[in-house]
Amino acid sequence: MDRLLADVRRALAGADRPELPPAPPPAAGGDPALLAERFGTELSRAGGRFLVAASEAEARAAAGPGAPPDRADLLIAETGTVVRSYASARESRVSLWDERCVFLATSEALVPDLATALARLAPIHRAGRAYTVFVTGPSRTADIEKVLVIPAHGPRELVVVLVRAPAGC
Amino acid sequence: MTDPLRREFGSRAKDPVLRRNLLRATDTSNAHRAAAAAERADWEELRSRGAAIRDHTLARLDDYLAEFIRSVEARGGRVHAARDAPAARRIVTGIARRKGATRILKSKSMATEEVELNRAFERLGFEPLETDLGEYIVQLAGEAPSHITAPALHRSAEEIRDLFLARGVLPPGDRPPADRAGLARWLSLAARRHLAPRLREADLGITGANFLVAETGTVVLVENEGNIRFTTTTPPAQVVLAGVEKIVPRLADLAVLLPLLVRSATGQRFPGTVSLISGPVSESLDIVLLDNRRTAALADPGDREILRCIRCGACLNVCPVYRTAGGHAWGSPYPGPIGSLLTPLLSTRDADRALPHASSLCGACSEVCPVRIPIVDHLLRLRARAAAAGSPASPGPLAIRVFSYLARDPRRYERATWLLRRFWGIALRAGLMKRWTRYRDAPSPAARTFRELWRDDGPPAR
Ligand code: SF4
Numbered sequence: 030m031d032r033l034l035a036d037v038r039r040a041l042a043g044a045d046r047p048e049l050p051p052a053p054p055p056a057a058g059g060d061p062a063l064l065a066e067r068f069g070t071e072l073s074r075a076g077g078r079f080l081v082a083a084s085e086a087e088a089r090a091a092a093g094p095g096a097p098p099d100r101a102d103l104l105i106a107e108t109g110t111v112v113r114s115y116a117s118a119r120e121s122r123v124s125l126w127d128e129r130c131v132f133l134a135t136s137e138a139l140v141p142d143l144a145t146a147l148a149r150l151a152p153i154h155r156a157g158r159a160y161t162v163f164v165t166g167p168s169r170t171a172d173i174e175k176v177l178v179i180p181a182h183g184p185r186e187l188v189v190v191l192v193r194a195p196a197g198c
Numbered sequence: 199m200t201d202p203l204r205r206e207f208g209s210r211a212k213d214p215v216l217r218r219n220l221l222r223a224t225d226t227s228n229a230h231r232a233a234a235a236a237e238r239a240d241w242e243e244l245r246s247r248g249a250a251i252r253d254h255t256l257a258r259l260d261d262y263l264a265e266f267i268r269s270v271e272a273r274g275g276r277v278h279a280a281r282d283a284p285a286a287r288r289i290v291t292g293i294a295r296r297k298g299a300t301r302i303l304k305s306k307s308m309a310t311e312e313v314e315l316n317r318a319f320e321r322l323g324f325e326p327l328e329t330d331l332g333e334y335i336v337q338l339a340g341e342a343p344s345h346i347t348a349p350a351l352h353r354s355a356e357e358i359r360d361l362f363l364a365r366g367v368l369p370p371g372d373r374p375p376a377d378r379a380g381l382a383r384w385l386s387l388a389a390r391r392h393l394a395p396r397l398r399e400a401d402l403g404i405t406g407a408n409f410l411v412a413e414t415g416t417v418v419l420v421e422n423e424g425n426i427r428f429t430t431t432t433p434p435a436q437v438v439l440a441g442v443e444k445i446v447p448r449l450a451d452l453a454v455l456l457p458l459l460v461r462s463a464t465g466q467r468f469p470g471t472v473s474l475i476s477g478p479v480s481e482s483l484d485i486v487l488l489d490n491r492r493t494a495a496l497a498d499p500g501d502r503e504i505l506r507c508i509r510c511g512a513c514l515n516v517c518p519v520y521r522t523a524g525g526h527a528w529g530s531p532y533p534g535p536i537g538s539l540l541t542p543l544l545s546t547r548d549a550d551r552a553l554p555h556a557s558s559l560c561g562a563c564s565e566v567c568p569v570r571i572p573i574v575d576h577l578l579r580l581r582a583r584a585a586a587a588g589s590p591a592s593p594g595p596l597a598i599r600v601f602s603y604l605a606r607d608p609r610r611y612e613r614a615t616w617l618l619r620r621f622w623g624i625a626l627r628a629g630l631m632k633r634w635t636r637y638r639d640a641p642s643p644a645a646r647t648f649r650e651l652w653r654d655d656g657p658p659a660r
Binding site: 049074107143170178182 | 273332393397464
C-alpha cells in the first residue's frame with residue numbers, strides 16, 4: 030500500500046494541480062405536490078407504479094398482498110428514484126428477492142434532484158459504515174439485441190405508495 | 199496498420215452476421231445517447247464539470263487515494279494494492295481461499311477482465327459465475343466481452359438461443375418465439391430462471407467499481423439487472439477490484455458523474471440501481487486497488503488525461519472501425535477508440551503499440567465523450583510515440599523522406615512525375631496496389647503536369 034502511494038506521489042511530483050470545481054448547488058425545495066407529480070411521471074416512465082394513499086392502512090391495502098412493504102428514505106422527483114439506506118445486507122433483501130417490491134413513503138421524503146439526495150445522504154456515509162441503494166423502476170436488461178426486458182434478476186414490479194400525512198398532524 | 203493488425207480487423211470486417219449485429223446494436227445505443235444528451239439543456243456544461251472533476255482528482259490522486267484508504271479502513275474494510283495483473287490475481291484468489299469460498303458470484307468488471315481473473319480461478323478448479331446477462335452469455339460461449347458496457351453486443355438473439363439450447367439454459371425441446379423482440383425476452387427470462395437459485399446462495403462476491411469516493415470510502419456500483427445487488431449482499435464476503443483512477447473526491451461529485459455516465463452509456467435518465475457501499479455490508483469487504491501501469495500513465499500529463507475515462511462506451515458505439523470490426527479485433531478488454539489509447543498504456547505487448555492506428559481519425563469519439571477526452575489528439579500522440587520508439591506501424595516517415603528527396607530538385611521531381619505517369623497504369627493493372635484499390639479509388643495522374651500546362655498554355659486567364 031505504501032509503495033502504491035509512493036509511486037503515485039512520485040508520478041505526480043511537479044504536476045499542475047487544477048482546483049476542484051464547486052459542486053452544483055442542490056435545487057431549491059419546491060412544492061411537495063409538484064414534486065410528487067413529477068416523481069410519479071418519472072417512475073411510470075421507468076416502468077414502476079405510483080399510488081397515493083390517505084393512511085398507512087390504506088397504503089398497505091393498495092400495495093396488495095405479498096411481502097411486507099419497505100420504507101423509502103427519499104424519493105427523487107427528477108428521476109423517479111427511491112433511495113433507501115439499509116443497516117445490513119440481509120435487511121436489503123426485502124426490496125430485491127421477491128417478484129414485487131413495494132415502498133411506502135411520506136411527502137417529507139420527496140427531494141427535487143440527485144444533488145439534494147446526495148447532500149442528505151452525505152452525513153450518514155461520512156459518519157461511518159453505511160449502505161444505500163437507489164432504485165429506479167423494476168429490474169431490467171437490454172443485453173440481448175438491445176431489446177428492453179423486464180424483469181432481469183431483481184423484482185418484476187415496483188410500487189411506490191405515497192402516504193399523505195393525516196390532516197391536523 | 200501493421201499486418202497482424204490488418205488481419206485482425208480485416209477478417210472480422212468481412213463477417214456479414216457480425217456486421218449486422220454490430221450496426222443494429224450500436225445504432226440503437228447512439229440514438230438513445232443522443233436523445234438523452236439533447237434532453238439536458240446543461241449537457242455541455244455538465245461535460246465540462248465532469249472533465250474538471252476528473253482532472254482535479256487525477257492530479258491529486260496521491261492525497262485522494264490516501265483519504266480513500268483511511269475512510270475504508272475506518273469503516274472496517276480492508277484495502278490492498280495490486281502492482282500488476284499477477285499480483286491482483288494472487289490477492290483475490292488468496293482471499294477466496296482463506297474464506298474457503300467455492301460458490302463465487304461475479305458482476306461485470308473491466309478490471310477483472312484486464313487481469314484475467316476468471317482464468318486464475320479456473321486453474322484453482324472452479325469458476326466464478328458471471329451474473330450480468332451479457333457477461334453470462336460470453337462466459338457460456340467461452341468468449342471475451344466485446345464491449346465495455348454491453349459484453350454480448352456482437353451476438354444475435356438467434357445465436358444466443360442456440361448457445362442456451364446447447365448449454366441447457368433452455369430445456370431441450372423448448373420452442374422460443376421466432377420474432378426478434380419475443381426471442382430476446384424469452385432468452386432473458388430463461389437466464390433469470392436459470393440463475394435465480396445461484397444468486398441466492400454464495401460464499402463470495404466479486405465486483406468492480408464505477409467510482410470510489412474518497413471522503414466516505416464508498417464503492418459506487420451502477421447497474422440495471424439487480425445482479426450487482428445480489429453479488430454484493432448474498433455472500434458474506436465481498437471483494438472489489440478497481441483501477442486506482444476510479445477515485446472521486448466527494449459524494450456530491452456523483453451528481454455530475456452519474457448522469458454523464460448513464461446518459462452516455464444507455465441513454466437512461468437514471469440507472470435501474472445504484473449501490474453506495476461504505477464499509478462491509480455483510481461480514482467482510484476487501485478492496486483491491488489495481489495499478490498495472492496506471493501510475494506510470496499519471497506521470498505524463500497527456501496520458502493522465504486518458505485516465506479521465508469513466509467507461510461509458512459511447513466512443514465505441516460511434517466509431518466506424520468498431521462498428522465494422524467489433525471489439526474482439528482489439529484483442530484487449532478495452533476496445534474501440536478508448537481501447538486504442540488505454541491498451542498501449544496498460545499493456546506490455548509490443549503489438550499493442552500499433553492500436554492507435556485502428557482509427558479513421560473521424561473525430562466522432564471526441565465529440566461524444568462525456569468527460570471531453572480529446573481522443574483523436576491522443577491517438578495521434580500515441581502514434582507518434584510508437585513511431586519514435588521504432589514501431590513498424592507506419593510507412594509514413596519513409597514516404598516523406600523519399601518525397602523530400604525528390605522535391606528538393608526540380609529536374610529530379612520532373613523525372614519522377616514522368617515515371618509515375620508512365621508506370622501508374624501498369625502498376626494498377628499488375629495489381630501492385632491491390633491493398634489500396636480494393637476499398638478505394640486510385641485516380642490516375644493528369645495527362646499533363648502543372649508545369650507543362652504553364653509552359654505550353656501560359657498563365658490561366660483571369
Ligand atoms: S473515452 Fe469517453 S466516451 Fe469513451 S468510454 Fe471513456 S468516457 Fe466514455
